[in-house]
Amino acid sequence: MATKEYRHYDHLEPILNNINGEYVKLNEDDKRRNNMVLQEVLKEILREMKKNPLFNSLFRQEFYGGSYYDGLKVSKPNEYDLDLLLDLPVNACPIITASEMPGYVKVHLENSQNFSRKKGVTYPNFALKLLDENNYLSTTKVLGWMESVLTKALNEFEILSEKGSHIKKLQTSQGTYYLGVSKQGPAFTLKINGLFDSVVVKMDIDLVPCFAFKIQELPEDPYRQNKYHAFKDEFFVVPKKPKNQDYQPRYWRLSFQQQESILIKNKGKLKPAIRLLKRLRDSSFHRSIASYYIKTIFLWEILYVDPCFWNKSLSYVFMTMLKKYQKYLEDCDIPYFWNKENNLLCYLHRDTSKNILRTIIPIIKQLETSRDLKDISFRFAQFIPESMGPPDFWNEIEDLPPERKIYE
Incomplete structure (x- = not known):
């Protein structure tokens, strides 16, 4: 050049x-303060969500992704993307196959009836909650189930009525927060408005349920050939439907955020x-x-x-x-x-x-x-x-x- x-x-x-x-x-000050608020609020919400036996069984950890954690966020640090990583049990024999839409896959459980995470613990309603009639993981069912788990968790906090809507109040050692929730695509957005150490804080946290798999479980198509998988040995599937396509609840979008x-x-x-x-x-x-x-x-x-x-x-x-x-x-x-x-x-x-x-x-x-x-x-x-x-x-x-x- x-x-x-x-x-x-x-x-x-x-x-x-x-x-x-x-x-x-x-x-930098906004980043530090908002990160502390995020951690406080998320800790309390996950504690309540884990009271659901199925969620507690599947949930592994939260994954901090999106523009903020990639260092690509502009303006203010008031929006966060968090994936709630879920693991399907090995003995349910999940098999991933390519779908008709490039970039999307289907997840079939070959042995859905033998669903257990711990010895002696089974969940007989698992198929009804998360799978379609042919034992494919369903985006609509997973999102519906996640919404019910999150809603029940938030209802454990104090509820305030304001202009016809229910606002949740969360009191912690360092702050008082008022929580609302909205839904868009695969994300459940927690809207937080409160005080942290006498400073007004407003922020949104997008929670997205994802299932994590090993790279070796990718179907035999162009994904497997990509050398960049060597950096990390996992990928995620996200319940996001394709644009301008007939809606297919079996289609899960691939995600290689790591x-x-x-x-x-x-x-x-x-x-x-x-x-x-x-x-x-x-x-x-x-x-x-x-x-x-x-x-x-x-x-x-x-x-x-x-x-x-x-x-x-x-x-x-x-x-x-x-x-x-x-x-x-x-x-x-x-x-x-x-x-x-x-x-x-x-x-x-x-x-x-x-x-x-x-x-x-x-x-x-x-x-x-x-x-x-x-x-x-x-x-x-x-x-x-x-x-x-x-x-x-x-x-x-x-x-x-x-x-x-x-x-x-």
Whole structure:
């Protein structure tokens, strides 16, 4: 790579670093406080959930995944994704097979009647609670069962009536919290509003039931051939239905969160560039583009580029990936990293893709051609929520030597 090419965006560097540091990167005090609240609340809820014998038997641990724990969260640390990892007993003989939808599998229990976790302990209603009539693990039944377990656990806390809804009150040694719950897709979202050490805390925790399996249990298809499984020897299946497909309760989405966390680790400017692209996505109202789709673009790029690419300037990495984002939108195709036959944008209407491109292309064009820092700074103001006010880059920029203000 010629020096001139990767220094082409040097004039953007102070602006991007300022945005990343002041408006995108998470506040450390907020992170510490909210993590303590999360641990307090989760401990109490899981204690109540474990009173359900079947949940207590299946539950292994909580897995902290999603943008926050990958270091990709933008704005405030007030949303958390937690997988509740469940293990099916070996003697139930779970067999995983590929489904008709790439990226999704079916889980069949060959010996569902012999369901036991501990010697002498059986659960005769297991098949009715979690399996369909042919002993396939059912997403609808698992989610219904999980909802009942969580609801009963929350009902153990004090219930307050407010505007026709029931709010749960949880009192701990360090705080008082008011809890509500909503449901979207496979997640049960705990909405927390309270006081921790006299500081107001508002946060959402998404709880998703997942089943964990060993890599060796993957079906014989493209997944097994992927060398990145060597990083971690487990994968998860999530009760998330495919988009734009007839609903199939037997379809479970594959999840390789542990492997992805290893892949994006220690990659220089990769994470800051993802955060900036997500901020641009948010400020431009690209609601159809999930954070995972942006992350997937970067996962593919890890395969294609020299590892040294991620150690270039943030401005160069960001602009390169912004143009990659444009190309994927033009193709209306972001292949799932773990099975490229699954297009993550298969549901996206062409008109929607064109509308998103109408916001991206002018930004790229202006950043490619303009050397007016004031003009550029106003363009980057899109990254910043209105509540935070306009960007204040000029103190930093005016102190730079002339040759660093505009790259010739």
